[in-house]
Amino acid sequence: MIHPEVFFLMGTILLVAVFWFYNRPERHAPAVLWLLFAGSFLIRWGYHAYFPQLQLWDEQFHALVAKNMADTPLHPRLYAPHVYPFDYTIWVSNETWLHKQPWFLWQMALFVKLFGAEVWVVRLPSLLMAAGFPAIVFGIVRRLADYRSALVAGVLAAGAFYFSWWASGYRPTDHNDVAFVFYVSLGCWAVLQYIHSKAQWRYVFVISLLVGVAVLTKWLVGLFPILLLGLWVLFDKNTRFQKRPWMHLLVITAGVFLLVFPWQWYIFSYFPEEAAWEAAYNSRHFFEVLESQEQPWYFHFKNLAKLFIYPNRSFGWVLLLPALLYSGRTLLFSNAVGKAYTASAVFVLLFFSLAATKMPGFTYLLVPLVFAVLAHFLVAAGRLFSLFLPITPLLRLFMAGGLFVGIYFYAVPSGEVNPRSVATNRFFEGRMANYEKLLTIDAHLTADDSKWVIFNTVMYEDIVLMFHTKKDLTAYSRVPTGNDIHIAHEKNYRIAVVQQEGQVLPEYVTDNPRILVLPIVMQSHNFY
Numbered sequence: 304m305i306h307p308e309v310f311f312l313m314g315t316i317l318l319v320a321v322f323w324f325y326n327r328p329e330r331h332a333p334a335v336l337w338l339l340f341a342g343s344f345l346i347r348w349g350y351h352a353y354f355p356q357l358q359l360w361d362e363q364f365h366a367l368v369a370k371n372m373a374d375t376p377l378h379p380r381l382y383a384p385h386v387y388p389f390d391y392t393i394w395v396s397n398e399t400w401l402h403k404q405p406w407f408l409w410q411m412a413l414f415v416k417l418f419g420a421e422v423w424v425v426r427l428p429s430l431l432m433a434a435g436f437p438a439i440v441f442g443i444v445r446r447l448a449d450y451r452s453a454l455v456a457g458v459l460a461a462g463a464f465y466f467s468w469w470a471s472g473y474r475p476t477d478h479n480d481v482a483f484v485f486y487v488s489l490g491c492w493a494v495l496q497y498i499h500s501k502a503q504w505r506y507v508f509v510i511s512l513l514v515g516v517a518v519l520t521k522w523l524v525g526l527f528p529i530l531l532l533g534l535w536v537l538f539d540k541n542t543r544f545q546k547r548p549w550m551h552l553l554v555i556t557a558g559v560f561l562l563v564f565p566w567q568w569y570i571f572s573y574f575p576e577e578a579a580w581e582a583a584y585n586s587r588h589f590f591e592v593l594e595s596q597e598q599p600w601y602f603h604f605k606n607l608a609k610l611f612i613y614p615n616r617s618f619g620w621v622l623l624l625p626a627l628l629y630s631g632r633t634l635l636f637s638n639a640v641g642k643a644y645t646a647s648a649v650f651v652l653l654f655f656s657l658a659a660t661k662m663p664g665f666t667y668l669l670v671p672l673v674f675a676v677l678a679h680f681l682v683a684a685g686r687l688f689s690l691f692l693p694i695t696p697l698l699r700l701f702m703a704g705g706l707f708v709g710i711y712f713y714a715v716p717s718g719e720v721n722p723r724s725v726a727t728n729r730f731f732e733g734r735m736a737n738y739e740k741l742l743t744i745d746a747h748l749t750a751d752d753s754k755w756v757i758f759n760t761v762m763y764e765d766i767v768l769m770f771h772t773k774k775d776l777t778a779y780s781r782v783p784t785g786n787d788i789h790i791a792h793e794k795n796y797r798i799a800v801v802q803q804e805g806q807v808l809p810e811y812v813t814d815n816p817r818i819l820v821l822p823i824v825m826q827s828h829n830f831y
Contacts, residue, residue, distance in 0.1 A: 305352070306352075307349040307350070307352035307353045307722065308349070309349075310345045310346065310348050310349030310352060311345075311346060311349040311711065311714065311715050312711075313345045314341075314342045314343065314344070314345030314346035314349065314461075314714070315342070315346070315462075315707055315710050315711045315714065316342075316707070317338050317341050317342030317345065318338070318339070318342040318343075318346075318458050318461055318462060318710050318714075319703060319706045319707050319710060320338055320342075321335055321338045321339060321342070321454060321457070321458055322454075322458075322703075322706060324454065325451060325454060329450050332441075332450075335441070335454055335457065336437075336438045336441060336457075339437040339438060339441065339457045339458070339460075339461050340434050340435060340437070340438060341434075342461050343433060343434040343436070343437050343460070343461035343462070344430060344431070344433075344434035346461065346462060346467060346714050346715070347430050347433045347434060347466070347467050347470045347471070348430060349467075349715070349722070350467040350468065350470065350471035350473075350722050351423065351426055351430065351470065351471045353471070353722040353723070353725075354471050354472065354473060354722070354731075355422060356422065356734065356735055356738040356767075357422055357425075357472065357766075357767055357770060358471070358472035358473050358477065359734075359763060360475045360476075361475050361476045361477060361479070362425070362472030362473075362477045362478065363763070363766045363767050363770065364381060364394075364395065364400075364402075364766060365403075365407075365408065365411065365425070365476075365477065365478055365479065366411070366420075366422075366425045366770050367381055367766050367769055367770045368380065368381055368400045368408055369408050369411035369412045369415055369425060370412070370415050370420045370770055371383040372405075372408055372409065372411075372412035373412040373413075373415040373416040373420075376409060376412060377569070378399065379399065379400045379401060379405060379408060380398055380399060380400055381394075381395075381396070381397050381398060381400040381766075382396070382397070382398045382769075382777060383398070384398060384777070385398045385777070386756050386777050386790065386791060386794060386796060387779075387787065387790060391576060391577050391580065392580050392584075394581075395763070395766075397577070399574045399577045401570055401574060401577050401578055401581045402581055403476075403479055403520075403521070404518070404519045404520055404521060404522055404566070405519060405566060406482065406486075406516055406519040406520045407428070407478055407479050407481075407482035407483075407520050410428040410482065411425055411428055411478060414427050414428055420770060420771065425472075425478075426470060426471065426472060426478070428478070428482070429469065429470040429477070429478045429481040429482070430470050432470075432481050432482060432485040433466045433467070433469070433470040433481055433485075434461075435485070436460055436461075436466060436484070436485055436488065437457040437458070437460040437461040438457070439460075439485070439488045439489050439492050439671070440453075440456050440457055440459075440460035440488065440670075440671045440674055440675075441453045441454070441456065441457035441460075442492045442495075442496075443456075443488065443491055443492050443495060443671040443672075443675065444456040444457075444671065444674065444675040444678060444679075446492075446495035446496070446498075446499055446640070447495070447634060447640065447641060447644065447672075447675045448634055448675055448678070448679045449679075449682075451682045452675065452678040452679045452682050453678070454678075455677075455678035455681050455682055456671075456674040456675055456677070456678035458710065459674045459677060459678060459713075460670070460671075460674055461714075462710055462713050462714030463611075463670065463714075464614070464713070464714060464715070464716050465610060465611075465663075465664070465667065466481065466484075467714070469481045469664075471722075473725070474663075474664065475662065475664070476664065479520065479521060480521070480664050480667065482520045482521075483517060483520045483521040483524075483525065483668070484667050484668050484670065486513055486516045486517040486520060486525070487517045487524075487525055487527050487528065487668045488668070488670070488671050489513050490510060490513035490514050490517055490525075490527070490528030491527070491528050491531055491644075491671060493506055493509045493510045493513055493528065494506075494510060494528050494531050494532045494535070495640065496509075497510060497532070497551075498532075498535060498640060504551075507551045507554055507555055507558075508558065510528060510529075510532070510555050511554070511555045511558030511559055511562070512558070512562070513528065514526060514528050514529055514555065514559045515558065515559045515561075515562030515563055516562075518559060518562075518563045519562070519563055519566060522585065524651075524665075524668070526559070527647060527651065527668055529552070529555060529556060529559070530647050530650065531643055531644060531647045532548075532552060532555070532643075533552055534642075534643035534646050534647055535639055535640055535643035536548045536549065536552065537643075538639040538642045538643050538646075539639035540639075542639075588658060588659070588660040589657070589658045589659060589660070590659055591659050591660065592659045592660055593659075593660045594660070596660045596661055596662050597659075597660075597661070598661035600656050600657070601656065602656070602661045603652050603655050603656050603661065603665070603666050604652060604656070606663055606666075607619075607623060607666075607673070608620040608622070608623045609663075610663050610664075610666070610667065611623075611667075611669075611670055611673040611674070612673075612677065613713065613716060614716050615716075622677060622680075623673075623676075623677065625680060626676050626677045626679070626680035626681075627676060629679070629680045629683060630675075630676040630679050630680055633679065633683075634675065634676060634679050635676070644672050645672070648669045648672050651666055651668065651669060652666060652669070733826050736826055737761055737764060737825050737826055738764075738767065740823050740824075740825060741760070741764060741767055741768050741771065741825075742771055743823065744757065744768060744772070744799075744801070744821060744823065745771075745772055745773055745774055747799070747819070747821050747822070747823070748774050748776070748797075748799060748819075753775070753796075753797045754775045754776075754777075754794075754795060754796045754797065755774055755775065755776045755777070755796060755797050755798070755799055756776075756777050756778070756779070756783075756787075756791045756796045756797070756798050756799075757776060757777070757778040757779070757799050757800075757801065758778075758779050758781060758782060758783045758787070758798065758799070758800045758801065759779075759780070759781065759782050759783075759800050759801045759802070759803060759806075759808075760778055760779070760780045760801050760825065761780060761803065761825050761826070762780045763780065764780065764825075765778035765779055765780045766778075777796075782800070782808065782809065782812070783798065783800065783812065783818075785811060788811075788815070788818070792817065797817075797819070798817065798818045798819065799818070799819040799820075799821050800812055800818060800819070800820050800821065801821050801823055801825055802820065802821065802822075802823065802824045802825070803824070803825050803826075804824055804825065804826050808820065
């Protein structure tokens with residue numbers, strides 16, 4: 304088995320190789336894009352390799368819903384089905400699961416259908432999108448600035464650690480956010496292509512499709528590319544009084560509605576209680592602090608450098624602050640496109656600053672603009688450096704070494720977000736020990752044609768078990784009651800109970816010949 308560090312090293316080498324094209328003609332752009340894709344994929348795969356188990360928030364829930372959607376794509380289900388009564392307002396133990404819009408789940412379900420219910424399969428769509436993301440950033444920055452800035456921004460996107468954490472399932476809300484940022488950014492690229500191509504109709508339909516998919520991934524914030532296009536029309540003095548762009552905006556909006564409305568109509572028609580609850584819950588994020596995600600109003604502004612550049616906030620601002628000052632005149636406010644993108648970014652920051660619930664990833668859709676600003680500044684700094692110091696072959700060698708070290712520690716930062724330290728802490732070591740035991744449960748359920756209910760897993764590891772099992776199996780993290788046993792037998796389910804470390808199971812369980820007490824002892828630590 305290849306060690307994850309090998310993937311980090313190989314990916315870093317490919318990203319360093321991108322700079323070989325820094326002073327070469329733009330016709331080499333396809334080679335740059337392939338290097339960015341391959342280098343980015345290897346780095347993301349390194350993160351994945353450190354975490355072979357499903358992650359808790361929120362990957363294992365997404366994975367189980369996707370597995371079930373592989374069989375019923377129009378009925379998202381977490382438990383499929385519940386054996387006992389449940390509360391549909393609790394998204395971590397629901398049956399019909401409408402907690403997220405469905406597009407990213409459909410993608411995952413398609414891969415599960417093709418390749419089976421495995422962890423790497425669930426992550427593969429995100430790994431591929433994360434690897435393709437640098438090409439999107441390259442295309443956006445090429446329109447906002449210049450070719451060299453686009454190349455540097457592509458490298459920044461290829462090593463962005465937050466994207467790597469999402470693709471490996473570690474950071475909330477993992478695959479949902481990878482897909483969302485991917486499609487929103489692709490929509491912004493399509494808007495810039497539309498502007499550059501003198502408002503061609505073909506991009507109208509492309510923008511509609513991409514925005515519709517973004518909304519079907521993470522709801523109305525996916526309209527960001529339409530905001531960008533609308534502000535450009537307002538800011539461009541040669542366009543604002545023309546009918547054509549306003550008509551295009553209307554067509555794009557109508558197209559998005561036609562793409563998004565059928566799913567909303569469907570879930571409210573067939574799952575009205577769940578759909579109404581989730582719609583209300585989603586809107587509550589703006590007015591209430593949900594799931595303990597309380598932060599000061601300035602959180603998203605304070606977190607800019609830490610989120611986009613480096614987990615050490617002070618180090619990140621050392622780069623971001625001068626980059627913002629330099630790029631303000633030369634990029635952000637130099638033309639109507641820059642002004643529109645900047646105004647759109649400020650709107651998003653203000654919107655999420657006003658929202659009561661605050662999570663770091665909410666503003667990550669702004670990452671192409673942040674990388675454009677930073678790359679534009681770095682290119683200017685490099686130009687100034689070359690004026691004072693002749694570039695000799697020996698200096699080129701030192702620069703290549705410096706680039707390797709810099710890119711490696713940018714893509715695999717130290718401290719609490721380093722995958723090595725995370726993978727070896729008590730939380731993950733305990734989870735991994737339980738995880739390996741969970742994978743052996745199927746072998747103990749010898750009656751292949753039986754339906755099973757498994758009780759007493761550690762909290763939330765019932766979700767992991769249901770994802771990996773090849774049996775007709777439903778799992779719960781509680782010790783069964785007498786009524787649970789009665790209902791299971793009435794429904795022709797066989798019962799098995801997991802043992803937990805230091806726990807004494809009640810006699811009505813251990814003395815019941817119809818209950819299988821599994822010879823598996825789980826660590827009972829409260830990891831959660």
